[in-house]
Each structure stands twice: as structure tokens, then as C-alpha cells.
Amino acid sequence: NDECFWQNMTICDHVEYYINMGIDRMDAIKKAAKDRGIGKNAVYKEYVTKEEVVGWKFDVVWFMKENIHNGYPYLNFANIEVEDDLIDLSDGRTIKTYEDLTKMKLDGNYVIAANIDAGNNIWIPIGNDKNPFVGSLKAGKYTKNGEEKYYTISNLKTTAATMDEAVLAEIPYAGLFGVTSGAKSGKIEDITLVNPYFVNGAITGGIVASNGTEHYTGSTISNCKVLGGELRGTVGVGGIAGYNYGTISGGLVSDSTDEYENVTKLNITLYSTAIGDCGGIVGWNHENATVAGSRVQGSVNIVAKSGQGKSATVNVGGIAGNNGGSLDSVVVNEIKGIAINSLKGNIGGIAGNNTKTINKALVNKTEIYAPTDNDQVYAGGIVGKAIGETKIETVMVKNGSVTGYHAGGFAGIINYSKPNYNYTFSASNSRSYSIGANDPNTIYNCGVVEFTVKGKLSGGFAAIIDNGIVRDCYTQAKLSGVDSGSTKAGFAVDINLNGKHVGIVVRSYASVTFADGNGSNYAVTTKEIYKDPIFDINVESLKRNAGYCLDFVYNKDSGGTEPDTGNVIKDLWNNWFDAGKLDSASAGEMQGTSPKKFTDRNFSTSVWLFKDGGYPELISLNAFVASC
Secondary structure, X not given: OHHHOOOOOOHHHHHHHHHXXXXXXHHHHHHHHHHHOOOHHHHHHHHHHHHHOOOOOEOOOEEOOOOOHHHOOEEOOOOOOOOHHHOOOOOOOEEOOHHHHHOOOOOOEEEEOOOEEOOOOOOOOEOOOOOOEOOEEEEOEEEEOOEEEEOOEEOOEOOOOOHHHOOOOOEEEXXXXXXXXXXXXXXXXXXXXXXXXXXXXXXXXXXXXXXXXXXXXXXXXXXXXXEOEEEEEEEEEEOOEEEEOOEEEOOEXXXXXXXXXXXXXXXXXXXXXXXXXXXXXXXXXXXXXXXXXXXXXXXXXXXXXEOOOOOOEEEEEOOEEEEOOEEEEEEEEOOOEEEEOOOEEEEEOOEEEEOOEEXXXXXXXXXXXXXXXXXXXXXXXXXXXXXXXXXXXXXXXXXXXXXXXXXXXXXXXXXXXXXXXXXXXXXXXXXXXXXXXXXXXXXXXXXXXXXXXXXXXXXXXXXXXXXXXXXXXXXXXXXXXXXXXXXXXXXXEEEOEEOOEEEEEEEEEEOOEEOOOOOEEEOOOOOOOEOOOOOOOOOHHHOOOOOEEEEEXXXXXXXXXXXXXXXXXXXXXXXXXXXXXXXXXXXXXXXXXXXXXXXXXXXXXXXXXXXXOOOOEEHHHHHHHHHX
């Protein structure tokens, strides 16, 4: 029977039969597949592997598909776009079902090739601190209605408990992955989790609970999303990772929207029993770890609560609860619920507690709340507490609010707390003052715009500047108190001078609004303050009691008690040496293309933008915000 001529042929002989008839190789493969009633990829793989590349490690190092690279072999994970009509090889590296997902090995390299719904299955996170996931996972793409999308994983859950049962810390690590490491390939790319339900971990993260540990670095996690759902932890919890020892870039944490446009919010909740960290991207960003190009937006709640009714100290932030590494080009947008409930701790729009670097950050239309009756609470539009080796540059907070006992438009407290930070002055006046210009640990190029600050102690820029340098910054905050004992100050309630601790403000300004009659109002700060450091008498009653504001301007139309040296002898002496009161200005004098109050005080036109009808702005800061 001519129709069965091929029955005694191998697949290779079958293909060669048609090629010898003058048929193109690809067409010969298709005809052989049709004759045998099997997939053309199976024929192709058998023919090409045996005839041309015997001994190569297919499905591990190399892939072969007839309409990629003209049929020639290509490297596994060579960033080839995955299309539905190409994925029909059961090679063990392609994930199409929930069952496939559960079979991932710790050192495997995988591509997700279909939308996966976990249904009612209970997920067991991949990897732990003894045996982390060291492989790679990447989502493939498909096209729908002309739009390119990544495949998603929906409804993963690590427990069957209902929301009301509030199961906590049943497992040490809760997430898609438990623990990951970058020891080998170590890459997780383009993964989207929709409505995950991870509520029973000590450390919890959407993509991974702990990206690395103190013993090894984490993986590289790029372009991953967590949309909607419920994440809870007792020690650390974050939208992408609970703890991060590696690199996270291009992350997005937001709500989810289904095909009927129903929105599911994302709740990120820390139930702390002692000390804990909670953040929109990461709970704790460890030393040498990085979060870059990431954002948190939409219906997301980031909240710390008491676990089991116990008192605790917590750090809560829109990006990181606790940042000991680097945060770069990050955005928190329209988040209405960053909060600490009835606990002490630090809370900020970007980071609750910060000890290292934040470069380029925006907090917009975001509400931050912490208790106003606990003096161990520090709340800020950008950071709650800036300590250690803090360096923060090019950040803005605007169009939102912060509430807390110590509350500041930028920070609750600035205190580097670094040994040997004893700033001494040799300058004859502020013109030759240079400390801070090259200091590695400064706060520079930051703005507070149309932002409401409410607290027992509320400052337009910070509640307290205990030890550190603030350069080329400004605040246009709206200040509110909580009761008659409240204190509000245009720049900071306390700019400290105490032994080796000193607060220093250079080339900055305050133009604030005092929004209510609760408590006392101060135009700049509560203590006696000077614009130059040249004079101090070594007599206790005549010693200065505050840090320094050098080349500083404040809006006298805002109201509030204006700063004064507080001593007649000092007033006379300091006036002789051009070191008396700070420069005050009316609102009109602070605006325009060349306001003398600023240009006379060394505000550089390469840093500051002066314009008609507006207060000075920072050029590079405006450029970053425009790019967001």
C-alpha cells in the first residue's frame, strides 16, 4: 500500500525520502509528520538532533523549533519571545499548568507558557533557608487584541484559612518562593501574581519571602508585579519580597482589575509581636541590596498592627519598611493607607527607617498615619527616621498628608548617629562655609510641596534635626497641631546643638501655612538660631542653644514667632559681624526671576529655578518628577 510505504522507515529516513524527491527540508518534515499523524515538532526534533547535532544537551542548554532562527538550535533562555503556536514541546522546562508549577526543581530554569489559576489548591513555597531556589523563572508573552501581555499566575494561597481566621506564622516563609539565591542563574523575570493569599508566614513576600539571607546574596528580580490580594507576616512583609538581599528592579505593586472592571485591593499587613518591617516593595532592604525603578500605586494598604495584642516597634514605608541598602528611582502614588496602628515606630512615604541611600523618589497624593499620643513615633513624608549613614537626594513629597507624634514633611527625625560626627567651623562667615558640600552623608535637593503635616510636634521639613546636614531643600507644607500643647515650626521644631550632635541647614527655605490654632507656631524653629557660626561666648548664659541655618530664607507672611538670638549682647555683636537674625522675606520678595533675598545668599541658578509668580524650585528635582 503506497499510503503506508513509510512504516518500516525511521523518522529520519522518512524525511530523507521526501528531501530526495526535491522537497524542501521543512516541507519534508511537515509531510512526514502528517503521514505519521504526529506533531511536526516531534519529527523535526528527531530528524535534526540525530542528523546534525548529536550529543548536544537539548532541553537543558539548547532548544530547537522550526520557525525560530530558521530551524537552527538556539540557547535556552536567550530572551526569545514565547508564542502560543510555538509551545508544544513537553520538555519539562515549560510551565503551562498548576501541576507543572509544583514540580519546579531548586536549580531548574523555567518559562511560564500559559495563564495559570491555582484554584483551591494549597501552595507550598519553593525553597527555604537551607535549600534556596537558585534557578530562574521567566514569564512568556502572548498577544491578545493586538496587545502584548505576560502570562500570569492567579489565586496562589499558602493556607485554606479564611480572612477572619487570621492565621499567622504557621510557616517561616510565605510567597511564590520561600527563599531564593543568586548563587547560580538566580533570575526571576516578568512574573505577575494576581490576588495571592499568603497570610501565614513569619516572613512574607508576593514573589519571594526572603530574596537571599545573611549567608548568601539574593536573586535578581526584574519586572515583576503583585496585583491585589492579601499578604501578612509577623516579622517582615513586602509586596515583592519580605526581606531583600539582592536586586529588585522594575517592580509594580498595585490593585487588580478583572474583566468586568471589578477592583481588588492589595493589603500588606504586619502583625508584629516584637520588632518588624513592612513595605510596599520590601519589608527590609538589607545592606548592599537594591530596589530600583519600582512603584507602588492604587488601592494598596500598607499597615502594621499588634500581633496577639503585644506591644512592638515597627518600621513601615511605601517602598521599604527598613532600608539599609539602596532605593533608586522609586514612586509611591495615590496610596491612602500607609499606617501604624497603636504601636511605636517609624513610618514614611518611602521608608520607615533609613540608614543608607535614597536617590530619586516621589511620594504623590499619599496619606501616612501613625499615633499622635506616643512620643516614640516618628513620621515623615519621605522617611520616618534618617539615621546611620543616610544619604538622600532628589526626592519630593506632594499633595498628601502625614500624621504622627513627631511629624515632618520630609522626616520625623534626622539623626545620623555616626561616631565622630562633630562638625567644627573655621569659616569667618557663611560665604566661605564648605562643610556639607562634599560630605557623603547629607540630605540634598529635596522638596515638600502642598503637603499637610499634623502632629504633637510638626515641622515643615522635619520634626527634629538632631545631627546632620540639609542642603538645597525647601518646604511649602501646611502645618496642623493635635491639641493646645502642640508645637509647629516652619522648618523643624528642634535644630539641635548638643555636644557632638548638631543640625545644619544650608541654602534652604521655608514658606509654610499654619492651618489651625492648636498650640504654638514658629516661623522656622523653636530655639534661638543664627545664620552664621562665627561667634559664641563661652559663658553658659550666653551660649547658643541651636544648630545652624546658613543662607536660609523664610516667609515672614506665614506667621509664627520669628527666630531671634534672644540676648541683647549677642544681638549687637552678631549684627556687627553680619551674623544676626535669619533672612526673612515677604511672599512677593521670595518670588520672581531674580529674588534678591535668595541670590544674595548663594542660591545658585544652576541648582535653583527662579520664576515669575512662583517660589523657587529645584531644577533636577523637577526633571525627575516630570519623568514619573
